Amino acid sequence: MSFLSGNFGLFLVLCLCLYYAVPLGWRRAVLLLFSLGFYASWSVWHTGGLLLLVALVHWTAGGLAPGVVQRRRRFCLGGGVAALLGLLIFFKCAQQVVQAWPGAAGSAGFDLAALLVIPLGLSYYIFKLLGYLLDVYWEKVPVQRDFLSLALYASFFPQIVSGPIQRAGDFFDQLAGLGQPSVGQVTTGLQRMLFGVFKKVVIADQLALIVDRLFANPAGYSSLELLIGAYCYAMQLYADFSGLTDLALGLGMLFGITGPENFNQPYLARNLQEFWRRWHMSLTSWLGDYLFLPLRMGLRHLGNTGLALALLGNMLAVALWHGLTWTYLIFGVLNGVFIVVSALTLRQRNAFFKRHARLQPARSIWSPVATFHLFVFALIFFRAADLGAALGYVTHLIPGLDHSIPATRLHWAIPGLTRTRFLLALGSLALLEGLTWFRLNRARLDPLLLWPRWPRWTLYYAMILLVFVSARQTQSFIYGHF
Amino acid sequence: MVTSNQGQTEAAPSPAPAGRRLAVDLLLFSLPLLLAWGGLEWFASRIPNVYSVKRKQLEGLSKQVDTLILGSSSGYYGIAPDQLSGSAYNLANFAQTLYYDDALAERVLNQLPKLRRVIVCVHYISLFCQLEEAAPERQYYYWHEWNLWPRRWRDNWDVRMGSAIALRSPEITVKELQTAAHRVARGGDWQRPYEDPEIDARGWGRSLEPAPPSPDLSEAAAKHALRIHHRLMHWRNEEPNLACFRRLLQRLSDRGIEPVLVVPPFWKTYIAEMDPAYWQETDTQLKSLARQYHARYLCYRDAPGFFPTDFVDLQHLSAPGAIRFSRLLNEALGSCPDRSPF
Numbered sequence: 001m002s003f004l005s006g007n008f009g010l011f012l013v014l015c016l017c018l019y020y021a022v023p024l025g026w027r028r029a030v031l032l033l034f035s036l037g038f039y040a041s042w043s044v045w046h047t048g049g050l051l052l053l054v055a056l057v058h059w060t061a062g063g064l065a066p067g068v069v070q071r072r073r074r075f076c077l078g079g080g081v082a083a084l085l086g087l088l089i090f091f092k093c094a095q096q097v098v099q100a101w102p103g104a105a106g107s108a109g110f111d112l113a114a115l116l117v118i119p120l121g122l123s124y125y126i127f128k129l130l131g132y133l134l135d136v137y138w139e140k141v142p143v144q145r146d147f148l149s150l151a152l153y154a155s156f157f158p159q160i161v162s163g164p165i166q167r168a169g170d171f172f173d174q175l176a177g178l179g180q181p182s183v184g185q186v187t188t189g190l191q192r193m194l195f196g197v198f199k200k201v202v203i204a205d206q207l208a209l210i211v212d213r214l215f216a217n218p219a220g221y222s223s224l225e226l227l228i229g230a231y232c233y234a235m236q237l238y239a240d241f242s243g244l245t246d247l248a249l250g251l252g253m254l255f256g257i258t259g260p261e262n263f264n265q266p267y268l269a270r271n272l273q274e275f276w277r278r279w280h281m282s283l284t285s286w287l288g289d290y291l292f293l294p295l296r297m298g299l300r301h302l303g304n305t306g307l308a309l310a311l312l313g314n315m316l317a318v319a320l321w322h323g324l325t326w327t328y329l330i331f332g333v334l335n336g337v338f339i340v341v342s343a344l345t346l347r348q349r350n351a352f353f354k355r356h357a358r359l360q361p362a363r364s365i366w367s368p369v370a371t372f373h374l375f376v377f378a379l380i381f382f383r384a385a386d387l388g389a390a391l392g393y394v395t396h397l398i399p400g401l402d403h404s405i406p407a408t409r410l411h412w413a414i415p416g417l418t419r420t421r422f423l424l425a426l427g428s429l430a431l432l433e434g435l436t437w438f439r440l441n442r443a444r445l446d447p448l449l450l451w452p453r454w455p456r457w458t459l460y461y462a463m464i465l466l467v468f469v470s471a472r473q474t475q476s477f478i479y480g481h482f
Numbered sequence: 483m484v485t486s487n488q489g490q491t492e493a494a495p496s497p498a499p500a501g502r503r504l505a506v507d508l509l510l511f512s513l514p515l516l517l518a519w520g521g522l523e524w525f526a527s528r529i530p531n532v533y534s535v536k537r538k539q540l541e542g543l544s545k546q547v548d549t550l551i552l553g554s555s556s557g558y559y560g561i562a563p564d565q566l567s568g569s570a571y572n573l574a575n576f577a578q579t580l581y582y583d584d585a586l587a588e589r590v591l592n593q594l595p596k597l598r599r600v601i602v603c604v605h606y607i608s609l610f611c612q613l614e615e616a617a618p619e620r621q622y623y624y625w626h627e628w629n630l631w632p633r634r635w636r637d638n639w640d641v642r643m644g645s646a647i648a649l650r651s652p653e654i655t656v657k658e659l660q661t662a663a664h665r666v667a668r669g670g671d672w673q674r675p676y677e678d679p680e681i682d683a684r685g686w687g688r689s690l691e692p693a694p695p696s697p698d699l700s701e702a703a704a705k706h707a708l709r710i711h712h713r714l715m716h717w718r719n720e721e722p723n724l725a726c727f728r729r730l731l732q733r734l735s736d737r738g739i740e741p742v743l744v745v746p747p748f749w750k751t752y753i754a755e756m757d758p759a760y761w762q763e764t765d766t767q768l769k770s771l772a773r774q775y776h777a778r779y780l781c782y783r784d785a786p787g788f789f790p791t792d793f794v795d796l797q798h799l800s801a802p803g804a805i806r807f808s809r810l811l812n813e814a815l816g817s818c819p820d821r822s823p824f
Contacts, residue, residue, distance in 0.1 A: 006640070006641035006642065006648040007640055041636075180501070183504045187504065190508075216702075216703070217698055219702065385706070
């Protein structure tokens with residue numbers, strides 16, 4: 001059941017009615033029931049597996065409590081972490097095997113591929129549960145004795161498909177104070193849901209028409225067209241994923257649970273380190289706390305080499321979290337190298353611009369542009385179906401290299417995408433980003449919620465109308481696959 | 483009331499009246515949307531589609547049809563009924579699986595008194611694919627137009643079983659509404675007869691004529707297409723599909739109707755990228771079914787004499803290609819048999 005399906009609409013209405021109808025003490029149970037129902041709509045077997053996993057973590061966390069003997073605590077932590085990571089790695093590897101040899105993965109009556117299909121949202125709830133175990137071990141959060149709460153933490157339906165990866169302490173605190181969500185929370189939630197759907201349908205899905213075509217056959221397009229295709233993918237990915245995050249956060253707010261933000265205008269970042277602090281923030285901050293910091297501390301005696309290794313290790317983890325493929329690996333290596341170079345030269349660059357102060361304005365424009373382009377380049381590997389396809393795209397992107405089509409040709413006929421829709425998608429993204437910038441930097445308030453009702457409602461109706469006329473049957477969320 | 487960034491309410495009045503006001507606001511906000519939805523729903527339910535058109539066409543030809551063509555889009559585009567001897571009708575459709583081939587046959591066999599032969603066009607993916615995984619929205623058309631239930635019980639709960647807008651995608655409904663409004667403005671009827679050139683009077687899909695100047699038949703395109711197909715192909719689907727196939731063949735055998743199993747031509751790059759395990763299994767099963775049910779099995783997978791202009795893509799014939807293929811098929815089949823060929 002996709003978030004954008006009619007069935008999900010009915011499911012949500014039913015869930016909200018029941019949630020608000022029952023006494024406060026029952027609400028967790030209602031949420032858990034619906035969360036498991038939502039997950040079971042994808043796979044009943046995986047729902048059972050998820051519950052077993054939660055039971056394992058619940059039991060393991062009991063052995064991590066502060067009063068327990070240190071040796072046993074270490075044993076429990078090691079066992080729990082190994083089991084969770086092992087499961088994640090197993091499914092990610094199995095997925096690659098099945099994709100590489102589709103026909104060999106079974107025979108009549110036996111379908112290995114079906115058994116090895118990666119459970120929906122596995123990467124997200126494994127990281128949630130891992131973080132919980134580590135937090136209990138480091139005594140940042142107490143052991144959660146209530147199985148229902150832990151199960152709800154792992155399976156909370158707004159977050160299970162694609163995060164954000166909320167920290168256990170934050171979630172349990174909100175769960176403990178679960179009461180009547182404020183009117184502001186509900187209206188903000190509804191607004192964010194609308195924004196999320198709008199970003200997905202009106203922006204991401206339209207740009208996907210270009211991206212899918214260009215990445216399927218880069219040899220048929222000019223360098224300029226491929227460059228625009230790469231930009232479009234960056235915009236599509238951002239709109240798609242931030243739209244999904246908006247939906248997840250909005251849904252959570254309807255139940256009084258506020259999740260962590262995932263994006264903070266990343267394409268305005270001035271360098272790659274800053275970029276990765278503003279992109280998929282719930283994952284990068286998770287890895288920062290549980291991987292980068294321990295790595296950095298462990299390698300600090302190596303000085304800059306240690307820093308470089310920690311940064312590289314962190315980026316590889318970010319990349320391989322998406323899947324164990326060569327393309328993700330190269331995406332991680334590229335980002336890692338960019339970050340290492342950026343981090344190790346930052347001091348010299350700052351000193352240079354201090355000496356040449358008149359170049360500062362140029363730097364403030366150049367830095368985000370350069371950062372964006374580095375990321376766009378790495379994204380080609382992220383998007384391509386395999387390494388050969390990625391190299392093919394890059395080769396054809398470079399003018400004059402193995403290409404018979406004039407480099408600056410711009411002659412598109414993308415079925416289903418008119419110029420108006422293309423401009424509308426880009427314009428809408430700019431407008432929404434403008435509103436977000438205003439909220440973050442100037443008003444500290446959502447400017448829309450300050451508008452009088454009728455202009456605000458008119459805008460909402462216009463957005464709904466655009467969603468309505470742009471909606472297609474099939475375009476799943478990109479980050480729904482991890 | 484002012485709402486802060488985090489959704490916290492500042493200086494909010496007591497919760498109950500605020501909640502009531504929110505509920506009233508939501509209701510007021512939703513009212514125009516619900517009205518618009520209802521209107522569009524009424525309109526959308528009256529828009530013809532490839533399924534309703536085929537049903538009506540077949541009903542109109544029921545007294546004369548002696549050959550019926552089933553299968554997916556490769557059959558829909560690939561076999562031109564007017565090139566076959568006798569009176570043929572093409573009931574193949576996009577992504578139509580063996581489950582629906584069988585269900586449709588069950589529905590129409592009794593209404594076609596002259597039917598002597600059924601051609602089942604089998605694609606490389608046919609034995610391993612299910613409609614609910616490949617193109618789920620299409621299974622609801624079968625319900626709306628033919629009263630055929632989806633294969634999985636849980637799909638019966640999908641809102642698309644009841645909503646024409648959810649089924650057609652809002653985009654198509656709105657586009658149709660625009661066209662209808664233009665027609666009314668020009669003094670025409672609100673509801674038009676179906677005039678999609680895709681479907682000819684005998685159910686053949688020839689919208690792809692003329693073929694695009696240069697269909698992409700490259701190795702890269704084949705790899706891309708098969709990557710998508712292999713994602714939809716699962717060994718677990720083989721047994722249920724074979725069960726449907728056997729049921730269909732038994733149904734035909736019981737009525738003395740000749741079954742013909744046909745694999746259409748594919749472009750060579752597509753064939754080269756096929757997974758041998760899937761193809762071997764398909765070929766073996768088709769041979770076995772043909773033996774078991776006294777059916778003819780005609781495999782044109784690698785048939786020579788087809789050129790790039792005969793294809794619109796790697797696995798679909800263009801109109802000239804379909805005519806060439808249908809003539810070949812007609813030569814191989816000969817005239818329609820008498821009522822009891824066996």
